[in-house]
Amino acid sequence: MADNEMINILLKNKELLAGDDAIFKGVTKEDSPVLSSYANTPHCRKITIYHLRKTLLVSFIKEQYEEVTEYLRYVLFHAAKNGAPTRRLIGENNKINLDANFILSAPNHDTLRKVVTERIFQQLENEKSTLDLIKKINNKLGLEIPENIIKEALPYLLIRHIFVHSDGKPDKEFKEKYPQFKLDEKKKINLLKLPINDIKDKVKKLIRMIDEKMLEKDFFPKNEIQN
Template sequence: MPETRSHQSFRQRIEYLHTHLSVMDASVKTALSAIHSNSEASTINDALAVEKHYTRLNHPTTESYRIFNYSKSTLHKNALVELHSIFSNYLKCSLREVLDTRPYAVLMLSDNEFSIKYRDIFNFSTLEKLYDHILDVFFKGLESQRSTKKMLQRIISKFNINAHQELSEALPFFELRHLIVHNKGEIDSTFARNYGEFFSVQEGDKVPSNYQNTHKAIVSIQALTKAVDEGLQNYMK
């Protein structure tokens, strides 16, 4: 099935993210291997034979695991946050495409009736700008609330999209991102109760941040996005 313009953009951004993640994760592993194969070097700089202007690498080689594992952890946490951002952008852009063909369709996604002040109407010189405003209102608060699940369930239900399994597999990774951004990267009681066994974590643990989990997140969210995109295309026919 052909894809929407929004899905094309999503797919390209995900491919860049996945490639970057692979390059950086492999680089860290290669660097650690090089450091510990050079028994004569006393500092990380010397072991890697890099320029001295990398002043933060002027640490004893005995500190390499701590330093590089921190970098790996940060890399994967940032990737989960970026993945959510890319997916959110896809949703906003794809719903914008729906608005172009069925203007009233997106309005039914909100619990509250959409309204706009009379004087504000004059701020929208084109219908396109009004559509953009509607979506901004719809997505307001998404970044600061644990509302991704509710929003996606509503989209799937309202547009009759067959993506319940894909949503179930992707949700744990959206929740990981929520913990990274809003809970200092620590597992809370809700996550531990719902997904603790799946990730082998308990309340108070740090969010698992490694290539295996981030790769699973990318694959599952790609599958969810593909299913949503196919459903929206069917709806717009």
């Protein structure tokens, strides 16, 4: 993650960035009214850069979750397109209503598949459980993803909800279940204590396993593997 590397460089060189009368060179009351009010001290520079790092990490966590969600949509569509059992895919409780005019005017089958799989995905997503979403797609497609791989990736997806809905403050259940997440003085998940590689690698391992299983079943074209 280049942004994180840049933050490390800023931290190492923070005193080279110090202004004569401001926290950083180039900071003025006119252009940077907030920064210009900060004390011109090494500690304040460090805290300011740390805050930037936290902001970037939260943004990364949210973006990663959105990318995984979009990837699961992609998985569902290609499975439907390439031979996933229809009854298993749709299920007994997934009733899909489509307008007759839309069906008759659809230019090709892929258009219909995309709409149907999107409706199925929305129904799964409405349960508001990341674990259930992954497990149900896993079960519907018969991918047989090892449960330990799902469980290892899960907390790094769940923390997105905590930052979006709880301002980074996990509840008691999350803290007990995932003690690897340390808290700061405000009882928020301390991202500065969380290696960025942990956030990326566990989720990437899950995606690669889904790729492999989709390939085994010929649900993915060989030239469309996710990186």
